[in-house]
Amino acid sequence: MVDLSVNIGKLRMRNPVMTASGTFGYGFEFDDFIDVDSLGAIIVKGTTREAREGNAYPRMAETPMGMLNAVGLQNKGIDYFVSDIYPRLLKYKTHVIVNVSGSKIEDYLYVAEKLNDLESIPAIELNISCPNVKTGGMAFGTSCDSAAEITKAVRKAYDKTLIVKLSPNVTSVTDIAQVVEDAGADAISLINTIMGMAVDLDSRKPVLSTVTGGLSGPAIKPVALRMVWQVCNAVKVPVIGLGGIMSAKDALEFILCGATAVQIGTANFIDPRISQTIVRDLNTYFEKNNLKSIDDIRGTLITS
Amino acid sequence: MEVRKLIEDFSISNKYFLNAETFVLELKHTNMLPPIAPGQFVEVAVENAPHTFLRRPLSIHHVDYENNIISLFVKIVGEGTRKLSLLQIQDKVNMIYPLGRGFTLEHKKKVLLTGGGCGIAPLLYLADKLKENLCEVDILLAGKSSNDILRADAYKKFGHLLITTEDGSLGEKGLIIQHSVFKNNLQKYARIYSCGPERMMQAVARLAKAAKIPSEVSLENTMACGIGACLCCVVNTKNGHQCVCTEGPVFDSSELEDFQK
Ligand SMILES: Cc1cc2nc3c(=O)[nH]c(=O)nc-3n(C[C@H](O)[C@H](O)[C@H](O)COP(=O)(O)OP(=O)(O)OC[C@H]3O[C@@H](n4cnc5c(N)ncnc54)[C@H](O)[C@@H]3O)c2cc1C
Ligand SMILES: Cc1cc2nc3c(=O)[nH]c(=O)nc-3n(C[C@H](O)[C@H](O)[C@H](O)COP(=O)(O)O)c2cc1C
Ligand code: FES
Numbered sequence: 001m002v003d004l005s006v007n008i009g010k011l012r013m014r015n016p017v018m019t020a021s022g023t024f025g026y027g028f029e030f031d032d033f034i035d036v037d038s039l040g041a042i043i044v045k046g047t048t049r050e051a052r053e054g055n056a057y058p059r060m061a062e063t064p065m066g067m068l069n070a071v072g073l074q075n076k077g078i079d080y081f082v083s084d085i086y087p088r089l090l091k092y093k094t095h096v097i098v099n100v101s102g103s104k105i106e107d108y109l110y111v112a113e114k115l116n117d118l119e120s121i122p123a124i125e126l127n128i129s130c131p132n133v134k135t136g137g138m139a140f141g142t143s144c145d146s147a148a149e150i151t152k153a154v155r156k157a158y159d160k161t162l163i164v165k166l167s168p169n170v171t172s173v174t175d176i177a178q179v180v181e182d183a184g185a186d187a188i189s190l191i192n193t194i195m196g197m198a199v200d201l202d203s204r205k206p207v208l209s210t211v212t213g214g215l216s217g218p219a220i221k222p223v224a225l226r227m228v229w230q231v232c233n234a235v236k237v238p239v240i241g242l243g244g245i246m247s248a249k250d251a252l253e254f255i256l257c258g259a260t261a262v263q264i265g266t267a268n269f270i271d272p273r274i275s276q277t278i279v280r281d282l283n284t285y286f287e288k289n290n291l292k293s294i295d296d297i298r299g300t301l302i303t304s
Numbered sequence: 305m306e307v308r309k310l311i312e313d314f315s316i317s318n319k320y321f322l323n324a325e326t327f328v329l330e331l332k333h334t335n336m337l338p339p340i341a342p343g344q345f346v347e348v349a350v351e352n353a354p355h356t357f358l359r360r361p362l363s364i365h366h367v368d369y370e371n372n373i374i375s376l377f378v379k380i381v382g383e384g385t386r387k388l389s390l391l392q393i394q395d396k397v398n399m400i401y402p403l404g405r406g407f408t409l410e411h412k413k414k415v416l417l418t419g420g421g422c423g424i425a426p427l428l429y430l431a432d433k434l435k436e437n438l439c440e441v442d443i444l445l446a447g448k449s450s451n452d453i454l455r456a457d458a459y460k461k462f463g464h465l466l467i468t469t470e471d472g473s474l475g476e477k478g479l480i481i482q483h484s485v486f487k488n489n490l491q492k493y494a495r496i497y498s499c500g501p502e503r504m505m506q507a508v509a510r511l512a513k514a515a516k517i518p519s520e521v522s523l524e525n526t527m528a529c530g531i532g533a534c535l536c537c538v539v540n541t542k543n544g545h546q547c548v549c550t551e552g553p554v555f556d557s558s559e560l561e562d563f564q565k
Contacts, residue, residue: 025533032309045535053545060526060536062358067528071535222393269358269529270349272311272400292523 002286003293004259004279005272006240008042009161009186010124011095013040013261016294017251017279019263020124020242021046021099021215022071022124022166024087024275027092030268034276040261041095044085049107051077061198066217066244068196070210073101078111082118097163101127105153112158119186122160126151126185129167141167141176141192148179155184162242164232166190169222173227174234181235189240189263190231191224208263218244219265224284226259232258232299246274250279258299307338308350309503309531316393317373317513322454325380325423327389328365332399333372341365341406343522344429346374347530348388349398361527361549363426363499364402368459374401377455379422403530404553406430407520412438414495417463418508420480423500426522428455430497431462442466442493444485446504450474466556481507490515498522502562510558518556523548 004015016085019027020045027036036042054074061068072167075081081098089096098115102108108126115121128141128150140146150247164180166173177188193214198207199218223263224243241259244249244266251262264275291297305403315333321327340526347359365377371483380386391397397426407430408522417435419427424445434441441463450473459465466477476483480500490496498508525548528534532550539548540561546552557563 022535023529025531029529030533033311054535054538057538057540057545058526060528060534062356062526062528063357065357067358069345069528069534069536071358073533076536171545266443266528269534272529274530 001292002283004282004286005069006238006294008163008240008261011041011161013095015040015074015279015282016031016255016259016261016283017259017275018043018097018185018240018263019268019275020263021127022069023268026089027096028088030272033185035104036278037093038276040090040279041097041100041123042096043099043125043263044089045075046101047075047077047078047081047101047111048073048101049110051080056209058207058209059213061172061213061297063196063198063215064219066215066219067211068198068208068215070208072210078114082114082212086118086121094123096120097123097125099125099127099165104243105150106176108150108154109157114155116158116160117193124158124160125163125165126154127165127192129165129169134250141165142170144175144179147176148183151180151183151185161186163187163189167192168223168227168243169237176231177231177235181237185237186234187238187240187260189241189242190229191220191227193222194223216244220244221250225253228254228259228302229301238289245278246270248278248285251278252297255294255298256301258301259296269297307340307391307402309371309403310338312395313398316391316395316397317371319371320394321389323451326454327380328404328455328483329378329388329391329397331374331376331378331399334370335368335556337369337372337374338402340364340374340429342409342433343406344402344404345426345530345553346376346399346401347403347527349378350384350387352459353383353387355564359400360384360388361403361524361530363553364429365425365524366429366432368524373400373510377380377422377425377428381516398531404516404549405551407497407522407554408495408530409433409437410439414440414492416493416496417441417443418446418480418496418500418504419444419498420504421452421559423498423504423522424454426499427497431459435462435513440464442485442555444480444483446480446483446500481563483509484513486545490517490532493517495506505557505564506563508536508564513558520554521557521560521563522553524553
């Protein structure tokens with residue numbers, strides 16, 4: 001019997017496959033295609049203190065093997081989440097994790113405190129890496145001081161599993177990872193989208209209303225792998241790898257580099273069944289290769 | 305009632321070109337098709353096209369339940385649509401469907417359908433269903449010249465066909481809103497449906513509004529997922545940003561901010 005289970009902080013997941021925030025809605029959008037409960041966990045949309053309309057259309061541009069988005073954290077706010085969405089999420093038996101976003105420390109705290117009280121939300125993912133909001137967001141994730149400050153503050157207000165999601169738009173991702181670990185994060189996830197841009201030659205205008213946006217999809221996988229590998233070598237807490245994963249093979253590459261779990265993002269748009277397919281294919285790979293648990297392969301990259 | 309969304313392989317049972325850049329694809333499934341509303345769309349996976357990473361949204365042009373065939377009416381504008389045009393009979397095409405909300409179907413009323421460009425795609429199935437509902441269907445197709453008026457014979461089966469071309473090579477001469485149908489007694493219609501370039505739909509919606517007739521339009525914008533998961537496809541409505549892929553693509557024009565100007 002293959003045992004794919006992994007631990008992320010206090011969270012025990014039946015397998016390492018999670019879905020990435022902003023690419024999986026609230027899970028409901030995928031009920032027609034897969035059994036959401038077959039996944040290790042799902043991470044729902046970025047949730048902020050106040051409702052946000054997000055950025056103006058156009059918010060998406062397709063690019064070679066990827067896409068740029070500038071959604072800008074459109075969501076109805078934490079109070080609406082608690083009153084209207086949370087009750088509907090109770091049907092899921094798998095872990096539901098909320099991605100917490102904001103532009104001020106007080107806002108992150110407000111949201112984290114509300115989520116701390118929700119029994120069926122066992123963890124939060126702190127998004128200090130969103131490139132698509134004007135103030136805050138990514139700003140917290142691009143300096144060691146602010147990353148430490150916000151992680152510490154939220155750690156105090158939140159007792160359950162705290163995952164901090166890092167931005168790739170930094171000079172040294174390991175420096176940020178280390179301060180976030182020291183500040184009390186239970187786990188680190190990376191990468192968020194890479195800041196990018198698309199231009200329409202005919203109109204001589206940027207494609208996105210915000211000019212720049214966040215790049216995701218297979219195009220960013222090499223960067224993501226590199227950063228996950230570096231961070232895994234720099235911290236002790238579990239690392240959740242993501243960025244361009246389209247298959248179990250991709251997921252295993254992240255695990256080889258040291259990731260304890262993975263998140264599936266943009267791939268959900270191409271094939272809404274992909275997350276479940278990856279769970280199945282991981283099982284097959286483990287069986288074929290006589291692997292008993294994730295630890296048999298995690299971090300076993302041969303570099304010399 | 306929400307119909308379950310499916311992701312399935314179809315095989316091409318027929319393909320024919322209407323002009324150099326427009327073609328119809330008929331896609332056959334082995335099983336019975338689910339109920340599909342006119343105005344709904346599919347997300348097609350385009351294989352072996354390096355610059356086509358995302359699926360392509362295409363309106364459902366017609367449904368043949370007897371033979372389990374969905375037809376698409378496609379205009380070649382880039383690599384994805386070009387790759388689709390090169391597919392051969394028997395080739396497999398993977399689709400997510402049926403997506404979005406379709407048109408409101410009137411019963412036993414007189415209705416007007418207006419379309420231009422590849423915007424006429426969803427109107428054929430709409431006309432079919434409205435006729436089934438015993439509506440009296442007028443269909444106004446518009447184009448720059450007679451070469452742009454495609455599938456006229458197919459549309460004629462389901463209603464009374466009206467045509468307008470900018471150069472007057474077929475039907476009345478002028479823009480769509482200059483057609484005589486808008487000049488006399490528009491109130492005889494219970495609803496006006498329109499699909500085509502946004503400017504055209506806005507102009508039609510304005511006339512409908514002036515005549516106090518409900519009008520529905522079908523929007524196209526850039527989509528990543530087509531199932532409400534990414535929030536990329538928003539349009540400004542009276543209720544803020546809404547996703548075209550789930551709340552639309554069909555909207556009552558009175559809900560859309562850009563249609564109030
Ligand atoms: C709900 C919906 C229904 C649609 N129904 C049909 C249909 O029935 N028949 C049909 O031919 N097309 C339809 N479209 C448009 C179709 O999706 C695009 O033409 C197609 O995705 C283009 O892909 P491509 O790879 O060929 O071109 P690309 O290389 O992606 O684009 C070529 C050019 O077209 C522009 N473009 C691409 N997509 C759109 C769009 N959605 N709106 C405006 N400009 C665009 C691009 O900016 C670019 O300049 C629909 C779109 C939506 C959202
Ligand atoms: C449309 C879209 C919306 C996203 N929204 C969020 C979000 O709200 N919060 C967040 O932390 N990351 C968000 N992301 C980033 C993804 O969770 C993920 O980090 C990134 O896309 C890289 O993974 P991928 O290449 O597998 O998609 C979003 C990504 C996309 C494409
Ligand atoms: S295209 Fe993803 S939400 Fe509409």
